[in-house]
Amino acid sequence: MSSEKKISQASVIRLELYMEYLEQLGREGRKYVTSKEIGESLGIAAVSVRQDLFGLSSAGKPKVGYEIEKLLSLIYEVFDMNKIKKACIVGYGNLGRALAKSQIWERAGYELAAIFDNDPSVVGTGSDGVKVRSVSELFGVINSEEIRMAVIATPAGEAQETARLLVSAGIKGIWNFAPLKLNVPDEIAVENQSLVWGLITLSFAMKDVETN
Amino acid sequence: MSSEKKISQASVIRLELYMEYLEQLGREGRKYVTSKEIGESLGIAAVSVRQDLFGLSSAGKPKVGYEIEKLLSLIYEVFDMNKIKKACIVGYGNLGRALAKSQIWERAGYELAAIFDNDPSVVGTGSDGVKVRSVSELFGVINSEEIRMAVIATPAGEAQETARLLVSAGIKGIWNFAPLKLNVPDEIAVENQSLVWGLITLSFAMKDVETN
DNA sequence: TAGATTGTTAATCGATTAACAATC
DNA sequence: TAGATTGTTAATCGATTAACAATC
Numbered sequence: 001m002s003s004e005k006k007i008s009q010a011s012v013i014r015l016e017l018y019m020e021y022l023e024q025l026g027r028e029g030r031k032y033v034t035s036k037e038i039g040e041s042l043g044i045a046a047v048s049v050r051q052d053l054f055g056l057s058s059a060g061k062p063k064v065g066y067e068i069e070k071l072l073s074l075i076y077e078v079f080d081m082n083k084i085k086k087a088c089i090v091g092y093g094n095l096g097r098a099l100a101k102s103q104i105w106e107r108a109g110y111e112l113a114a115i116f117d118n119d120p121s122v123v124g125t126g127s128d129g130v131k132v133r134s135v136s137e138l139f140g141v142i143n144s145e146e147i148r149m150a151v152i153a154t155p156a157g158e159a160q161e162t163a164r165l166l167v168s169a170g171i172k173g174i175w176n177f178a179p180l181k182l183n184v185p186d187e188i189a190v191e192n193q194s195l196v197w198g199l200i201t202l203s204f205a206m207k208d209v210e211t212n
Numbered sequence: 213m214s215s216e217k218k219i220s221q222a223s224v225i226r227l228e229l230y231m232e233y234l235e236q237l238g239r240e241g242r243k244y245v246t247s248k249e250i251g252e253s254l255g256i257a258a259v260s261v262r263q264d265l266f267g268l269s270s271a272g273k274p275k276v277g278y279e280i281e282k283l284l285s286l287i288y289e290v291f292d293m294n295k296i297k298k299a300c301i302v303g304y305g306n307l308g309r310a311l312a313k314s315q316i317w318e319r320a321g322y323e324l325a326a327i328f329d330n331d332p333s334v335v336g337t338g339s340d341g342v343k344v345r346s347v348s349e350l351f352g353v354i355n356s357e358e359i360r361m362a363v364i365a366t367p368a369g370e371a372q373e374t375a376r377l378l379v380s381a382g383i384k385g386i387w388n389f390a391p392l393k394l395n396v397p398d399e400i401a402v403e404n405q406s407l408v409w410g411l412i413t414l415s416f417a418m419k420d421v422e423t424n
Numbered sequence: 425t426a427g428a429t430t431g432t433t434a435a436t437c438g439a440t441t442a443a444c445a446a447t448c
Numbered sequence: 449t450a451g452a453t454t455g456t457t458a459a460t461c462g463a464t465t466a467a468c469a470a471t472c
Contacts, residue, residue, distance in 0.1 A: 191414035202403035
């Protein structure tokens, strides 16, 4: 049914940039924007912008450009932002707490439905009405609440075992903050966002610039 | 002086994976590892592993494999992890606090030297001996302490102005958590690690799998 | 030695950029 | 209409994979 072209990982990153930029233009009351303007504002070649939007089967108008509202609808659709999906967090340390309190859930179309932690001293506390439960309840809660996405914010040493447990409970996508490759079945989507790897990547880029 | 080959962004990500894996093998007392074993453990083609290590001018031994300690030294060098560099955080909200308290600094070779925030109610508080200062002190402190790397953990609306200020103070690399493209001079390294973009990327991957 | 594994060039694949016809 | 901009194919570029000689 879906006649969509394949959207590359690089294109996904750019579409996220376009989304923020288009929303900003929308707030300023703009109706249309050209690939040239998007490209110049974001440091991307206009032809790359057109290719990315071509991948969305987007309908721009020659000479006028792309209708901002329509383009945003297509992007929201691609990112599955229109329906509310349930998420849970495993690990309620500093990072887990920051994530729980952040506004990313609403922004991306999620409801934070559960939080799990092993530490008895945090079980029962919570954030905005979501109580922290024991990991022993993880399997049952994910099943009964039909949660399909989970965040791993545990210590690195517990990440692999947590992933195994999550998959057995029916989780289909894992947002992994532990700095290691999770061993999970191919059909499980994993997005790694290890903070330390981000920091190291920046160190590399800074060293690179110096050396030149 | 550096005869290093160009290391691609994709290779950097893989080298981070190798690093964690090699350290684990080292803790288990292993001395050598082959590209085949690294590849199979991390889901990467062995020839890709060899190409990445070739980029490091690494000296493996045919039939034996790569010496783990030597390989790790080369990776630490590439990631500039051997010398302590100074970092600062701008924005002491939930995310800024989680970052300040995390162990990533030591891991990646940084010393968290300063924290800045605009909110008078958090100025003066702090984390592990690092006091939160007013943003009005930012320029002076970065200059006198010779800090060259900064984290932007401010609200998105303040990120661009913060970046401008940081660059004017002499910062050379920015770890940006705001979901937008920062407009900075080309020679400034920027690593974007917007949490909401990570979450959206996962949503896309999950949708992709469903559709197939 | 024979066999396994590296180092490195060549081939393939995919993503970016160029070109340009279609069209508003 | 003329000119600007999109949509889309072709060309280029870079990264991944294949091939295989060197070598331990």
